[in-house]
Amino acid sequence: MRYLPLTPDDRFAMLAVVGAPDIGALFTDVPDAARLSAPVDLPMHMGEIEVERALAGLAAKNRSGAQGPFFCGAGAYRHHVPSSVDHLIQRSEFLTSYTPYQPEIAQGTLQALFEFQSQVAALTGMEVANASMYDGSTAAAEAVMMAHRVTRRPKAVLSGGLHPQYADSIATLAHVAGVGVARQAAAVDGEAEVVAAIDAETACVVVQTPNVFGTASDLTRIAEAAHAAGALMIVVVTEAVSLGLLKSPGEMGADIVAAEGQSIGNALNFGGPYVGLFATRERFIRQAPGRLCGETVDADGKRGFVLTLSTREQHIRRDKATSNICTNSGLCALAFTIHMTLLGETGLRRLAAVNHAQARKLAAALAAIEGVEVLTPRFFNEIAVRLPQPAAWVVERLAGAGVIAGVPFSRLSPEAHLDDVLLLAATELTTDADIAALAKELSGVLA
Amino acid sequence: MRYLPLTPDDRFAMLAVVGAPDIGALFTDVPDAARLSAPVDLPMHMGEIEVERALAGLAAKNRSGAQGPFFCGAGAYRHHVPSSVDHLIQRSEFLTSYTPYQPEIAQGTLQALFEFQSQVAALTGMEVANASMYDGSTAAAEAVMMAHRVTRRPKAVLSGGLHPQYADSIATLAHVAGVGVARQAAAVDGEAEVVAAIDAETACVVVQTPNVFGTASDLTRIAEAAHAAGALMIVVVTEAVSLGLLKSPGEMGADIVAAEGQSIGNALNFGGPYVGLFATRERFIRQAPGRLCGETVDADGKRGFVLTLSTREQHIRRDKATSNICTNSGLCALAFTIHMTLLGETGLRRLAAVNHAQARKLAAALAAIEGVEVLTPRFFNEIAVRLPQPAAWVVERLAGAGVIAGVPFSRLSPEAHLDDVLLLAATELTTDADIAALAKELSGVLA
Amino acid sequence: MSLQTIGRPTRAEAIVETAPPTLTGGRGLLQHEPLIFELGGWEKTGVDLAEPDLDASDLGDLVRAAPIGLPGLSEPETLRHYVRLSQQNHAIDLALYPLGSCTMKHNPRLNEKLARLPGFADIHPLQPQSTVQGALAMMDMLAHWLKTLTGMPAVALSPKAGAHGELCGLLAIRAAHEARGDARKRVLVPTSAHGTNPATAAFVGYAVEEIAQTAAGRVDLADLEARLGPDVAAVMLTNPNTCGLFERDMIEIAARTHAAGAYLYCDGANFNAIVGKVRPADLGVDAMHINLHKTFSTPHGGGGPGAGPVVLSEALAPYAPAPWVSHGLDGFTLADHAPEGSASFGRLSAFHGQMGMYVRALAYMMSHGADGLAQVAEDAVLNANYVKARLGGVMTAPFGGYCMHEALFDDQWLDGTGVATLDFAKALIDEGFHPMTMYFPLVVHGAMLIEPTETEPKAEIDRFCDAVLALAAAAKAGDVDRFKGAPFHAPLRRLDETQAARKPKLRWRPEEPPTVAAE
Amino acid sequence: MSLQTIGRPTRAEAIVETAPPTLTGGRGLLQHEPLIFELGGWEKTGVDLAEPDLDASDLGDLVRAAPIGLPGLSEPETLRHYVRLSQQNHAIDLALYPLGSCTMKHNPRLNEKLARLPGFADIHPLQPQSTVQGALAMMDMLAHWLKTLTGMPAVALSPKAGAHGELCGLLAIRAAHEARGDARKRVLVPTSAHGTNPATAAFVGYAVEEIAQTAAGRVDLADLEARLGPDVAAVMLTNPNTCGLFERDMIEIAARTHAAGAYLYCDGANFNAIVGKVRPADLGVDAMHINLHKTFSTPHGGGGPGAGPVVLSEALAPYAPAPWVSHGLDGFTLADHAPEGSASFGRLSAFHGQMGMYVRALAYMMSHGADGLAQVAEDAVLNANYVKARLGGVMTAPFGGYCMHEALFDDQWLDGTGVATLDFAKALIDEGFHPMTMYFPLVVHGAMLIEPTETEPKAEIDRFCDAVLALAAAAKAGDVDRFKGAPFHAPLRRLDETQAARKPKLRWRPEEPPTVAAE
């Protein structure tokens, strides 16, 4: 067995030192009724060749994004990840290390986390950020819990522009935390509606930009209204690249930002692992969930970094912790940081501009198709269109023609009855030829 | 430009320190007649996305071994390389380091080379091995030059079983070194013929096992004849895995072994880079080409390794050097060593046994086909067969049917007029289904 | 280029015994590295992108005008920066990483390679299901392996880590009680439990009550019995528990828990000790999370990502969250939403979970197979007992007898030496090892919890034990400075965590704000 | 697992200024590592293979009976062994690697990724040409780039490194002379030439004669003229030469060489200084090798593999070796053999050369493009001149004026300090840098040749210059021990190369032969 270093001789010698007659003796605490007498009913061990054949065979049954025109978004975006990013995160010292609890021999991870927190704070325009959450949706749910702790109020208002699966994730936690959820009807300009729903019971409003329909909007007035009512504004961002072009949540008055960082440094991976970005105001930091990396000095006075403020966390505070999160998305956060370092201010702005430019071409091409209505007024790299046919049906037809045409809104929220709405995203990987192919095939299907 | 760290400001500041008015000033030594005024006529710089699209596009135009039944050998073999091998050789510290001339900060490379030399010596059954040559064919040519230095005799006898491209490579060097080459006619049992050709002028006989037709033979009597005549026996091995099953050249009396190490740890790579294994007797070591890594101690008495006996080499001895080789195949040698360490005695013997078993099935399947004659009497993992049609024609037909059926001998040596001979190899990657598919398609083509 | 050494002395002449401090603070190969904010340029970038051919004028005042404040580096600088940082880390690929309860085992590179196949890495969670049949089949296979190994009828794959799995399990339990209109209030958890257990119970709205432990380091049945009652929603145990001991009475505990109308949640973080040898279903467990990043070798990555699928009993299966995969005539289907009238408690997060981790874990399971996984458990337990036996003579173990996959010691043996558990751990760093888990579980004073895992060779464990024993001798011999000052040989000396917490500095801030030309 | 530090001192109490030696020889993260022969088992393996279903009985006495003597390790042990070894290396990814004449530049990972695409890595050199059209197109593209950048009409791709390229070039030259029945005997090479130049000339059967150098570090035209004659086959120059200077008279040299009926071979190892700015064809060169592992960034890999394509003039093109790629109506064709009656000198090696390096080099060229490559040369030259300017005040340069891509110093400035070039270099190791090339070229006493390359940021070059200057000051201040004893901070102290050569130990040998059960 290639992963097991002990030889029969080793085992024999070690049992002698242990003073056990045989390996079975070490398992005597297991009740006989629960001890398996035979191996479980699964295949026996396989070599690399067989395992690779089997799994590569399954992988080959999937249609990867590179195989043709591709327009899916809706919270997960197909961006280019520089080759050096994936090379670096596979270095043994990053890949096979644990959470940095021994800072003297974990400065590599810790300094990278400090850089991550600093980048996320700058990107979101907030004062502080944590060392990552599982993903954007769980970050959003934690943000609502945090707003509840901060304001001690029982209600959360979710805009109709919020990604439905994010709203579902929030609702799950809110329910057991006794927080009421006022969930507004899905609407392309959902953010416009939330102000009316804010009241003295409101702990927070959760708004998204660009929202699930791709709509980019200025949230300043919502922040003012929320603050006036003593509530917090939580801003969700599912496309981190948009922050290279659009006004930051911080600039618009956000109290907490819960974002999906996948777009920077991380592949689509069929939905995970991703990396949740969580940023807030300095004064709320002791109510924040998750790990925090802080600067300090060593015994010689040299600068170094450690995990800090852990009195908020489960391993110290246990049932009084701000969250139960332990393992987070360390390596995905590292990928984010490395990619962001490669981009820098200049590269990120350029990347965002290219994404927007391609989306404008996409929108123009679709608008020109008979029967297709572009619904999104102002967008970053994603738009919603209304089709004369059910979007799911159209998408299946186009998939047959080799074009992955985007995400039918019904896939996210059947109950919204927006079956004719299709979400399409463009990125720096979307070529003009891809857009032309989509337009051609779509016209064909609708003709 | 992503690979260039200097900013315009840097360049400006540095020119000031240098005291040059502009960058052009630094090139004043270049005659005007030779200074380009405009960029050369080539495309301008491209981002990762474009470069990857272009080259991945070309790669997609090739049929890779994994795409179907595959039987090519003839000096390059398709074996499985464990994933950890390729991961390790990509570590920055191995991949991006230079030849270990500063041993205090190159022990990683040096110790691995010492392990490589030790493994190669054990594998070939020889006393010592060097730190690698470019590949098996250049190692063979250098071996002949070395035999010439050692014996001061003017003639080399090349067996008819020697890989024709190896013989060509030897002939090229022999010609300018004034060494006559007695090249015997290609023959399945070529080694049988060489003894007769050995005379008092003979510096060396060059024999191969398994030879280019796959024939495995005992070379002991050839060694005796050579030694009796004061000549050296050079043994060429193009399939290193065979040494896990067959008697080693050392056991059969070889004076020099020149082998291709690609089969262990290295991919096919369309022919390169590969790694030449070069082993010989201790008493000849000062006549050997290439680098040697040796054990020593540091100032504290700790064991360490250094490049040694460099008085043989070009950088010290210049026109008196034993060879002009400088850069060799360091990283391929590392891949060889890591893979060999994973295999170990047990794994290598098992691997060789599996290769042989698959080849026997292949031979049996082919022998059963009407009109196909298996020519190779005793083989390791490769055989030669005679077909009722030109082998090149048959191979093209089978390629059309998705089967890469092997190497027509005419591809190696048109002048040999063995156009009906086909070489086929089987390895641990060859499945019974592959063999069945080959047999079916071949029967079809020949029917 | 070549180093001409002929006739030149290459042997150091004057052997100076103590190394003179370097002039520039250099330490040979170990590079000190500034922050990217101190290195990077505001105009620099390591990514070449063509200028867009359309501008963003249509966005008007939505456009971000002010500088963001993100430094950029060229590719060579970026690579060097992170390679240098990486060398300041310990890792399982460097040496034993004996963190008890963390199962730091070998991470096969085959798994990394397979997870990166475009067919797995470059597919979108919401692209047409007809175009991801291989991915759904893979999830279905993983589910089959997990159910078979645990003997449980159902599994929810989507939880993103162990704690998320605990959340999933307790949410299912709460949903099950609510479905019966039975609003229970308490969850019973042993004091030895990992922090995520009480934290999760509280997160789900339950009051947490601690269960006493016997002198043998197991659940005190009588105390459990006394606390069980109509308002107890669940009992949360870890088995093997965090003292490295198997809960002998598990079956009885399950029976009493069920008799009280409560569910038995098992923290499966220590599943590595029994995988292939004991099926939690046979112990009466209702729900258990499995840390794929522990038992099934997906890399810890310096703190994640992980994956925490939860297996569920018949009783809890109906409350499992969406999504789930099912197999029909026309291939595999992924249910994004619980159908009308389903009892599912809803959705834990967007999309379908940690796909990338599933591939790795499945590759690991297939590599070991049914036979190999049982061997994993046996070798893990053997290695731990070997450590316990080798160190037991000097270090004091709070509980006697054989342990499972980890060996627990307390700090009684350090009494009077002036050396604390923490000091001892830091001294281990100088000897070339990562310390064991310290001060956990809380039930043991100055706890040292050592989990070697099955992927450690005997030679490495011996090297570790020799170092521990040598340090123990030094401690008892009064060589206190070696401990109090440790580490001396790590990239940094001991770090001041108190100062870090007193006035937190959680991000880089420019002396004066960066003057960025927004382009 | 978590480290409970609340209320416990994490700050080291007693600050012991000098680190006590560790008890087990540990050095923190730096692991000392034995040889696999000392670690491995004879029965152990890290590869799982199914038993063959046919034995080897048919091979009789050909079967290897005796033990081979190859130790095996499990995968975790293997990974750890080589990761530990790797950390004892310096690398371009760790810091400046200023080896003059070696062009240690950044190695883009994109190139590694592309070379590993199955379409390039998993294809056989002799599979049907109809199935490798993409590979042949790639080789054709590479040839086009190389020919365009050098202005030469032909290129032989197959040479496997620079020295092999020299061999290819001189073989073509010899073939050209022989074709005219003109058997020439001598090759003229400057004393400053790299060792491979004279070695290659001798290998090809020529007598090597050295050309004198002017005080300005260039070829002495008069001396060259004097030596040129009817039996001179070729003049071998390096331009820019190994003193880092451009041969101003190159065109004139070419003219006189040609007038004498000889050919001009140019060693292109230093092409990085002029790529995109000067075409060797315009200098009158007949043949030049290009080290793809220098100018075009393919990794040096601790000593190879490299690739050394040779560009050829009209005069030499007919003698180029097989194989070559040509483009016809039905796609690309690879000629494995020179056709009947061709003047080709034959074949250099089996198959078609270093395909894997071609992909990397082409990816690098396309990434830079015509504009970027010229910038490469400019930045490489600027960096070198910056180093020369910063260090010139203290170190003595044998030749004045601007340099090209590398800055050459001699050891005159160390006179009387008791510090030799070698000592100085070893002290640089302690400061965290790889030394420059030493004692080459031979024309300069105690030469120190510094080539930063264009991929070094200004900050790193400044860090390096600061270290050199600080050490220079120390040397002049008589702080000799720091140099004689150096390095102190590297994985090992200075190694005894004399002993290594006196009685060579070139392989591991068991104390007593391993008793292996041959299975």
Ligand SMILES: Cc1ncc(COP(=O)(O)O)c(C=O)c1O
């Ligand atoms: C016993 C135990 N339970 C739960 C957890 C939490 O798992 P995760 O870190 O994957 O959320 C851990 C891991 O630290 C653990 O050791």
Ligand SMILES: Cc1ncc(COP(=O)(O)O)c(C=O)c1O
């Ligand atoms: C000037 C010069 N010529 C030739 C060579 C030999 O090139 P290679 O090492 O690729 O054979 C080198 C490289 O060391 C060199 O620096």
